[in-house]
Amino acid sequence: MEIITAKRAGFCFGVKRAMDITVEMAKKSGMGVYTLGPIIHNPQVIEKLEKEGIHPVQEDEIEGREISALIIRTHGIPCQVYDKISAQGFRIIDATCPFVKKAQRYAKLLKENNYQVVILGDINHPEVKGLMSYAGEDVLVVDEHSGLPALKSKVGVVVQTTQPVEALKKVLSKIVDQAEEVKVYNTICNSTALRLKETEDMARKVDIMVVVGGKNSANTSQLAGLCRSLSVRTYHIETSGEIDPAWFEGTDIVGITAGASTPEWIIKDVEKRIRDIGGKSCNGN
């Protein structure tokens, strides 16, 4: 049984940067380092960081704590929340992914130039909640399946960085049916696009796909959904502990991929576990 691991599995640029900032801050500051919400959507990483003294805290749990530094995670936060925590006197470390920051700036710019802002993304995702805060009162959040209400004649579009470009194409097709002027900032992160592409290519040539990452990670779930849509048998796991050797009976090739919030040690561990079951790595990273 061959094992192929995606070259682009695991931490993207923005997550790696945020993790480095967080760990360094913990070393410097010792006690009282908090992240505003879990730094990434990966329970195993959060557990590990807790042991190193870095705790996630919700906005409404801040009051009364001794905080030396509060870290804003990659997804970013609404500008109103930023203003509120800034007023509280403790150090704020902004680890918002630079690509998300760019999307926030574009949303603001579109609003300032009188565009009705349409955000393509998941309305429940923290990144989108942050973007919305910059986009003005008539902001509209859509996904690729949304029907559109009546739009203004000037529409501006920004995109949650982890959306697939095909979703943007679908939404644009609906917008040009209505709007006279459409300004699109394609804020989809290139790393997401390449990861999706690599996973798609891999899923087309293997018997089983093992997708590694938080069950609460949107981009990991998206990878698993993509594999399933291509009719390959797909397992979305968080750790090697979930692997059942029976999955691999009669299997020739296994593909492993992982979301942007999955650390390398978990991917290596999954790879090792499958190798132990009877696989042979042939293109690992």
Next chain:
Amino acid sequence: MEIITAKRAGFCFGVKRAMDITVEMAKKSGMGVYTLGPIIHNPQVIEKLEKEGIHPVQEDEIEGREISALIIRTHGIPCQVYDKISAQGFRIIDATCPFVKKAQRYAKLLKENNYQVVILGDINHPEVKGLMSYAGEDVLVVDEHSGLPALKSKVGVVVQTTQPVEALKKVLSKIVDQAEEVKVYNTICNSTALRLKETEDMARKVDIMVVVGGKNSANTSQLAGLCRSLSVRTYHIETSGEIDPAWFEGTDIVGITAGASTPEWIIKDVEKRIRDIGGKSCNGN
């Protein structure tokens, strides 16, 4: 045999306006009224205007003529040509369709704001040649089937007013694969869109479609192409003289539509001819 004539068959707003301007100018000025190229793409109308003393003239045929007024047709002209003829001293009447004028202004605005301008349209159509002159040196003209070369990161789009919106959607899908910022002015004329829609609906319920208009009229040819793509038997004719009664044998319903440059008298004449063959108008305009 029932005959249905499209409500939106014939002259659009811009063509009607240009025809009115031309005829009025001929009445006022008498001799020496010229149009820069045929005023519309309809040979029968051009012939009729010739009899009223209005002659089409090409740019390189102007020199040495006694011109009292030169009329710019609905399609518009390149800005360089405008500058050249303006320098010659005779009166210029600009009958460029206001929607085409708007597209020209947008092309200029995009160029001035450092967008690479992409024009969706037919590179050989006079409207597109006019638009190109405003769009800067890196302008790209594409149709819905074009593959795209490498684009700049800022791309601006304007559309030949008679293109179908589906073509715009296809081109946009290709552009967002490359560009980081896309500004689209949907300059498709609403009258074109509604005419295409009405023709499509009609073609789905009749046995034969008769499409009336200049064989050199792009928008009329587009209507005929649309009907053929829906597998309905389609005849593109310029006048009732081309009609063969054999076409209608065993036919229950005939649909008539016409391009934006087809005058009402030609449509009425076609309708009458079919009625004489054995049809009964049931929804004429």
